[in-house]
Every structure is written in structure tokens, then in C-alpha cells.
Amino acid sequence: MSGAAASWPLAARAQQPGMPVIGFLNQESAKLSAHLVTGFRKGLSETGFVENQNVAIEYRWADGHYERLPELAADLANRKVAVIAAAYFPATVAAKAATSTIPIVFISGVDPIAAGLVASLNRPGGNLTGVSNFNTSLTAKRLELLHQVVPRAETIAILVNSTSPASQIIEAEARSAAQALGLRVDVLGASTEPEIDATLAAAAQRGAGALLVAGDAYFNSRRAQLIALAARYRIPANYDRREIAVDGGLMSYGMNNLDFYRQAGIYTGQILKGAKPADFPIGFRSSRGNARAAAVKRAVIKQGLAHRRDGDDVDGTERSKLRRLSPKPARPRIRRGTEPRH
Numbered sequence: 001m002s003g004a005a006a007s008w009p010l011a012a013r014a015q016q017p018g019m020p021v022i023g024f025l026n027q028e029s030a031k032l033s034a035h036l037v038t039g040f041r042k043g044l045s046e047t048g049f050v051e052n053q054n055v056a057i058e059y060r061w062a063d064g065h066y067e068r069l070p071e072l073a074a075d076l077a078n079r080k081v082a083v084i085a086a087a088y089f090p091a092t093v094a095a096k097a098a099t100s101t102i103p104i105v106f107i108s109g110v111d112p113i114a115a116g117l118v119a120s121l122n123r124p125g126g127n128l129t130g131v132s133n134f135n136t137s138l139t140a141k142r143l144e145l146l147h148q149v150v151p152r153a154e155t156i157a158i159l160v161n162s163t164s165p166a167s168q169i170i171e172a173e174a175r176s177a178a179q180a181l182g183l184r185v186d187v188l189g190a191s192t193e194p195e196i197d198a199t200l201a202a203a204a205q206r207g208a209g210a211l212l213v214a215g216d217a218y219f220n221s222r223r224a225q226l227i228a229l230a231a232r233y234r235i236p237a238n239y240d241r242r243e244i245a246v247d248g249g250l251m252s253y254g255m256n257n258l259d260f261y262r263q264a265g266i267y268t269g270q271i272l273k274g275a276k277p278a279d280f281p282i283g284f285r286s287s288r289g290n291a292r293a294a295a296v297k298r299a300v301i302k303q304g305l306a307h308r309r310d311g312d313d314v315d316g317t318e319r320s321k322l323r324r325l326s327p328k329p330a331r332p333r334i335r336r337g338t339e340p341r342h
Contacts, residue, residue: 019056020272023076023102025095026087027062027069027217033087039258040085043265049272062091064218066163069094077102083271085264086130088217089166092117096128103277105267106130107260109215110169112282121282129277131263133255138240139170139214140177142253146210146238147181149251153209155184157235159199159226161216162189170214191218196225204233215240215254223247 024040026033041051049055058081060072073094076084083103086095092106096117104127106117112132118124146156158174160167171187178185186208190199203211213219213226220241227248230237237250245252263283271277 019054020082021056021058021079022268022272023079023081023084024057024059024087025062025069025073025076025084025091026060027064027066027091028087029063029221030059030061032220033061036087036257036261039261040265040268043262043267044269046262046266047269047273049269055272062217064216064221066090066161066165066218070097073098083268085268087261087264089115090164090217092128092130093165100127102127103271104128104130105264105271105277106132107257107264108132109255110166115169118282123279124282125278127277129271129280129282130267131260131283133257133260138254139173139212140180142212142238142240143174143177143183143185144181145251145253146212146236147183150210150236153183153236155186155206155208156210156212157203157206157208158185158187158212158214159196159203159219160187160189160214161191161218163191164214164216164218166216167214174212193222193225196222197229200226200229200233200235204235208235211235211237213237213239220244223249 024037030037044051044055051057058076058079060076062068062072069091073084073086073091076095077099081102083105084095084099086092086104086106089106089108089110092104092108095104095106106112106128107130108115108117110117110132112118112124112128112130113121118126118128143156147153156178158171160170167189174185174187186203186206188199188203190196200211211230219226223239223244224247226237226239227244230250239245239249239252240254241257242252242254267280267283270280
């Protein structure tokens with residue numbers, strides 16, 4: 001608890017009497033999520049709430065350690081905050097277990113009905129509502145993209161966090177997608193630094209031709225380790241966050257998380273104004289619809305394949321590497337303006 005408490009803003013602890021307090025529960029770290037929190041604050045401001053002016057926020061960070069979440073959630077519930085904003089599925093599960101009365105606004109990458117969070121998308125019931133980016137449903141698309149970029153890979157390793165509640169959902173979808181593509185998958189679990197080292201060494205020894213790293217808070221915090229190991233073993237890897245590709249990862253395919261944090265901020269502000277979570281429809285975008293929406297899926301192919309931002313061109317060297325590593329691959333279905341060129 002002391003490590004998480006050290007990152008709480010001093011202003012949040014000294015809120016004015018009568019000021020509503022938001023409990024912000026996040027399974028990641030304050031440092032890696034700082035840019036996303038700005039999106040949450042922006043959403044709040046759109047509903048008339050500004051931190052430290054007319055609303056206070058108590059931050060709780062698990063730093064990728066899921067076992068800390070129940071205690072952090074219980075602490076927020078005991079403080080009787082006005083609403084809990086829970087970022088991602090494990091944090092939402094912990095918040096749901098901690099209180100059945102305090103409203104909870106979640107950001108989740110899973111189907112909230114299938115995961116048992118809510119009864120309905122239109123009328124959630126209970127004390128939960130929020131936004132879902134269905135990120136786990138993108139597992140199939142990420143696997144397809146890896147297959148298109150590295151078509152000779154017959155076996156693709158799937159790295160999941162064995163301590164995450166979402167790991168079984170991701171594994172099931174990966175196996176289903178692999179069967180449809182005629183691929184073999186090797187699902188490997190890791191939840192510590194030594195386990196990540198051992199797991200990627202095992203993937204290389206077993207002959208994995210590519211690696212799909214499941215979206216996960218702990219893996220995000222270990223991005224440098226994952227990038228280095230994938231390079232050491234020469235395994236093309238696909239991550240769920242653009243930031244990892246920007247930091248040196250091979251490629252990423254995922255959602256616009258900043259926009260979802262903003263939406264969660266709007267939902268939180270509406271709840272503070274009196275909206276009931278039981279009647280507040282879940283905001284979501286499916287994987288197909290999202291390709292045409294503002295929160296678009298992004299594919300970033302980098303380091304030996306190609307790397308491109310919106311409006312940038314791919315130079316001849318990158319195209320040459322792409323041809324060598326992946327001869328005549330099918331063109332990935334990516335938002336116009338971000339496709340790799342051959």
C-alpha cells in the first residue's frame with residue numbers, strides 16, 4: 001500500500017470539505033498512464049468538473065501487480081468516495097467485489113456481459129457502467145495480422161499473464177482464431193521478470209515463428225524487457241499498444257485508449273451529476289466498427305518490416321526489409337493511410 005500511496009497527489013489528499021471525491025483505481029503505474037489520465041481529466045472537464053477546483057481524485061496504482069487490487073479497491077470503498085473509476089478488467093473485478101453501492105465506471109477490454117460485469121449493454125443494472133474497447137476481441141485480428149506479415153510462421157507463441165482474469169478469454173479467442181487460420185499456437189504464461197525471460201527462451205527453443213503479447217498492465221510495464229528478448233531471439237512480435245512499437249517493439253495493433261479514458265471521464269462526471277449507473281448504457285466500439293471510428297485501431301510495423309505514422313511514407317530500405325522477411329504477404333486490412341507499402 002505504501003508504494004501506491006506515494007504516488008497520490010498531495011492536493012487530492014487535502015480536498016476541500018464537501019468536494020466530491022473520485023476513486024481512481026488503475027492496475028498500471030502512474031508513470032506509464034500519465035498521458036491517459038489527461039484524457040480522463042478532459043472528459044471530466046467536459047461535464048464541468050476540474051480536479052482540485054470542484055472535484056478531488058484519490059489515485060490508487062497497482063503497478064501491474066494484480067494481487068494489490070483488492071486491497072486498493074477496498075480502501076477506496078472504505079473512504080466512501082462518490083464514484084470509482086476502474087481502469088481495465090482486473091481493476092473492475094476488484095472494485096465490483098469491494099462495493100455493491102458505490103457507482104463504478106469501468107474501462108474494460110472484455111465483453112462486459114460475457115465477463116459478468118453487467119446484465120445488459122443498454123441497461124447495465126447494479127452499480128456498474130462504463131466503456132469497453134473489446135480489446136480481447138482484437139486478439140483474432142492481431143493474430144491474422146502477424147500471419148499476414150510473417151506468413152511462413154507455422155507456430156505463433158501467445159504470451160499471457162497467468163495472474164490476469166482476462167488470460168482465459170484471450171487464450172480461448174487465440175485458439176479459435178488460430179484454428180480458422182490453420183495455425184498452431186503455443187500459449188505461454190508469465191507474471192514475473194524471470195518467467196518472461198524463461199518463457200521467451202522456451203518459445204524460441206520450440207520454434208515459434210512469431211509472438212503475440214497479450215494486452216496486459218504488467219507486460220506494458222516490462223515493455224523494454226519484452227522488446228529486448230524478442231530482438232535477441234529474432235521473433236517478430238505484435239503488441240497491443242502503439243507506445244510499445246514507438247519504444248522499439250516490432251509492431252502494434254490496438255485501440256485508441258486515450259479516447260476511452262476521455263469517455264470514462266465523461267461518464268464519471270455524469271454520475272457525479274446524478275446519473276444512475278444501472279440506467280447508463282455501456283459505451284463500446286466493436287473491432288469492425290472501430291476501424292471507421294475516431295478511436296481507430298492502429299497498426300505500426302517497425303524495425304525490419306516498416307514503421308509509419310499517419311501521413312508518413314515508408315522508405316525504400318524499410319520496403320526492402322519487408323520483402324526479405326515476408327515475401328509477398330497479403331496486405332493487412334489497416335486504416336487507409338497506415339498500410340505498409342510493398
